[in-house]
Amino acid sequence: MSYVIGIDLGTSAVKAIMVSRSGMVIDEASRVYPLYQEQPGYREQQPEDWFQGTMDAVSELIQKTGVQPEEVEGLSYSGQMHGLVLLDDRGEVLRPAILWNDTRTSDECRDIEERLGERLLDVARNRALEGFTLPKLLWVKQHEPDIWQQAKVFLLPKDYVRYRMTGQLGLDLSDAAGTLLLNIVEQRWSEEIAEANGIPTAMLPPLVESAADTGTLLPHVAERMGLHERVRVFAGGADNACGAIGAGIIKPCTAMCSIGTSGVVLAYEERVDADYRGRLHYFNHSIPDGYYVMGVTLAAGYSMQWFRDAFASEMSFEELLAGIERVPPGAGGLLFTPYLAGERTPHADANIRASFIGLDSKHTRTQVARAVMEGVTFSLCESLDMLRDSGKVIQEVIAIGGGAKNEAWLQMQADIFGLDVVRLEREQGPAMGAAIIAAYGCGWFESMEEAVASFVKQAGRWHPDPERQLIYRGLYGIYKQIYQATKALNECLAPYR
């Protein structure tokens, strides 16, 4: 038999899946790692935790499947986007990684936009947002000059793990798109953006395609994971690009909704000249010459994780959400905005914070949990509406990410979006996308499209219920007013955080 391994380096955990030639997921293994929040707006992780966690997860996967090392032909990666990993001239990590949901870089974003004006949108096709990598580089340059002086190259999260596994430096196009340093259409680093911001071009790692063969495993890494040294390692892609591949979003009129730590509503973009003026993210896909457009809720699954950790830390998500489907829409008149970490879409605002509106002494924990789920889904619906308003025809939504494990959340998505919502056999879209890249790279298929057709398997469909849809339409109208109503209050509260 032959297999490939797909690795998804998420924010809450790394997940590894073993996939057979017929696209069957034989098994999966995962490892969690901590998120450090030393100051308000700061979010960091240790790259060493990613590397060790990935090796542990793959090693467990090999042990529990009983697959022989020589049966694994290839592996590839999907990774949380934008996170800055700085390396010195010996390849050592200089400081903890600054993550996609870290919002310390508002000043740097303003500086970038002042320096480049409209050219930023013309070349990088995105606005300067706190989560992207270039503002993080500028923050280190300004605030940690000693570290900056030692920095020789930067990598993104999954590219760091691949570097540790193979010893080869490289960064794939779909992830490079989220740095703000890529000329998105010409698919090369933008010297203009780098030079305007004082970033030496020597710091930019070599660019590769997602399916590029990036070498083989270092002997000690192969041994630790129980793999053969000859297993082929393919570059992989940004988690949202891989999630899109794993969900089959590789042609027009298809869209996905991912509820991981972040929340994403994403559609395939066939037009290289599509111009969203930065209101939505526009990035290179992991499919050659493909693009996608998306909106991002910074704290989607993270809102649920926060709620559980703060108020029911002894409970699993399954226990916490038991009976949630019996709570009527609207959670007894309670609305939640998921701005726990600021927001990106539709309100690019690092200062906004979350609210519960309508909390009543009769509210139970289950009702509040439902309000959290509804608030996250309303936020995602705002991104979906931006896609629809741009003229995109979306017929159904493929749901992926940890949130797709819960059937009530799938029904809620169908009711709020007013569209059919489809679940896959496993919610691990990004890991499946990485496995598909590896399978295509190994030559199992002529094209990525063929690999997607063979590997992506739908497993359930939720239809919108007209009655609930109507109730949600009313609630959504109220939800959309909360941002403006709480913006100034949150600015006043900022010094107290």
Ligand SMILES: Nc1ncnc2c1ncn2[C@@H]1O[C@H](COP(=O)(O)OP(=O)(O)O)[C@@H](O)[C@H]1O
């Ligand atoms: N059984 C479940 N029911 C509902 N939500 C869940 C469940 N399990 C996990 N989640 C949600 O999924 C999130 C993690 O999703 P995941 O896709 O693994 O994230 P990441 O890729 O960022 O690590 C959690 O924060 C939680 O909100």
Ligand SMILES: O=C(CO)[C@@H](O)[C@H](O)COP(=O)(O)O
């Ligand atoms: O910042 C973004 C996309 O622009 C996030 O979607 C990250 O890529 C993190 O993803 P998850 O850990 O939530 O999967």
